[in-house]
Amino acid sequence: MRVEGDNMVPRGNETDDEVVLDTTSFEQAQQRQKQLVIGYALTTKKKKSFLQPKLEVLARQKGISFVSIDQEKPLSEQGPFDVVLHKLLGNAWHEVIEDYQQKHPEVTVLDPPGAIQRIYNRQSMLQGIADLNLAECDGMICVPKQMVVLKDTTSSANEVEEAGLKFPLVAKPLLVDGTAKSHQLFLAYDRLSLAELEPPLVLQEFVNHGGVLFKVFVVGDVIRVVRRFSLPNVSNIEKSKVAGVFQFPRVSSAAASVDKSDLDPRVAELPPNPLLEGLVRELRSRLGLRLFNIDIIREHGSKDVFYVIDINYFPGYGKMPDYEQVFIDFFLSLAQAKLNKR
Numbered sequence: 001m002r003v004e005g006d007n008m009v010p011r012g013n014e015t016d017d018e019v020v021l022d023t024t025s026f027e028q029a030q031q032r033q034k035q036l037v038i039g040y041a042l043t044t045k046k047k048k049s050f051l052q053p054k055l056e057v058l059a060r061q062k063g064i065s066f067v068s069i070d071q072e073k074p075l076s077e078q079g080p081f082d083v084v085l086h087k088l089l090g091n092a093w094h095e096v097i098e099d100y101q102q103k104h105p106e107v108t109v110l111d112p113p114g115a116i117q118r119i120y121n122r123q124s125m126l127q128g129i130a131d132l133n134l135a136e137c138d139g140m141i142c143v144p145k146q147m148v149v150l151k152d153t154t155s156s157a158n159e160v161e162e163a164g165l166k167f168p169l170v171a172k173p174l175l176v177d178g179t180a181k182s183h184q185l186f187l188a189y190d191r192l193s194l195a196e197l198e199p200p201l202v203l204q205e206f207v208n209h210g211g212v213l214f215k216v217f218v219v220g221d222v223i224r225v226v227r228r229f230s231l232p233n234v235s236n237i238e239k240s241k242v243a244g245v246f247q248f249p250r251v252s253s254a255a256a257s258v259d260k261s262d263l264d265p266r267v268a269e270l271p272p273n274p275l276l277e278g279l280v281r282e283l284r285s286r287l288g289l290r291l292f293n294i295d296i297i298r299e300h301g302s303k304d305v306f307y308v309i310d311i312n313y314f315p316g317y318g319k320m321p322d323y324e325q326v327f328i329d330f331f332l333s334l335a336q337a338k339l340n341k342r
């Protein structure tokens with residue numbers, strides 16, 4: 001008898017009337033046939049931007065399937081999943097995920113709710129970054145001076161001066177909760193204008209950076225950088241003449257990447273690789289996240305001084321070059337890591 005298939009030992013190892021099963025290759029074959037099931041809990045907007053048709057097609061070819069998680073049903077009754085991918089707001093959801101991870105340690109949850117929560121607060125998001133050990137990384141990473149205003153913006157004018165913050169200041173809502181309002185940013189030019197702002201917020205020094213921002217995408221071990229347009233420099237003349245508070249749009253969210261040829265190379269040159277690699281390595285382990293992006297700007301007039309101004313969890317990967325293949329490789333590496341652990 002002969003049955004052709006991956007799970008049989010090769011010809012020559014069998015006797016006339018028996019087929020010897022090689023258990024190792026049998027297990028490998030089973031594994032190969034096994035689907036990698038990724039449960040996802042994403043907003044409709046996120047599902048549209050992330051689960052694009054090309055990703056789904058590539059995934060299917062590799063035996064990866066995406067299954068929508070029904071938030072109305074207990075999570076443990078769904079699946080079984082190998083990976084849970086989630087970005088939903090609210091403490092209730094975070095409790096569901098935490099409870100699920102405790103009961104199902106074998107499932108890779110991307111990422112732990114506590115770690116995500118930390119970067120949803122613009123104060124804790126940037127804490128510790130200036131102290132990262134990035135010596136010998138061909139550059140320097142700073143964060144803009146900033147302070148938190150929880151209640152009264154009128155009295156914050158004095159605190160701003162005591163803290164040594166210089167105008168203009170970028171006012172950002174303290175919590176990034178996914179609402180459009182949490183991305184409403186203002187530029188405050190003088191002390192008086194602070195009274196117009198609505199706390200809780202952070203006041204952050206505006207750093208001149210030549211109008212270009214580096215968006216650093218992280219997917220596990222992979223780093224991809226794109227250039228985006230950003231706010232132009234604020235001149236000294238403008239600083240002395242302009243007063244008040246101005247809302248500004250999400251300039252750097254535009255999908256179009258900056259065309260390098262149109263830019264001053266001193267502004268457009270990407271941050272050095274060792275610096276990016278060092279920064280990502282440190283942040284990945286300190287934050288305990290695998291899916292995030294870092295927004296970096298280069299201090300105007302400097303070659304190697306950079307500021308981290310923002311970190312996002314599970315950002316707009318749909319705009320990252322070649323994101324489909326990067327994610328397929330990432331999911332397969334998670335499956336492989338699990339196999340290696342056995």
Ligand SMILES: Nc1ncnc2c1ncn2[C@@H]1O[C@H](COP(=O)(O)OP(=O)(O)OP(=O)(O)O)[C@@H](O)[C@H]1O
Nearest residue numbers: 144170183204205206207230231250252253309310
């Ligand atoms: N301290 C700063 N100095 C100079 N420009 C800044 C500063 N902070 C923010 N900006 C500008 O404002 C834009 C939005 O800032 P930030 O990324 O912090 O806000 P956000 O609401 O988290 O935006 P998004 O989620 O779209 O990345 C930046 O891309 C940059 O152009």
Ligand SMILES: O=P(O)(O)O[C@H]1[C@H](O)[C@@H](O)[C@H](OP(=O)(O)O)[C@@H](OP(=O)(O)O)[C@H]1O
Nearest residue numbers: 045046049087178252253312315316317319
């Ligand atoms: O395209 P950039 O500039 O990277 O901005 C992203 C924001 O930083 C993310 O917060 C958005 O994701 P959420 O809408 O899930 O928060 C993300 O939304 P998206 O995934 O729907 O594109 C983007 O708006």
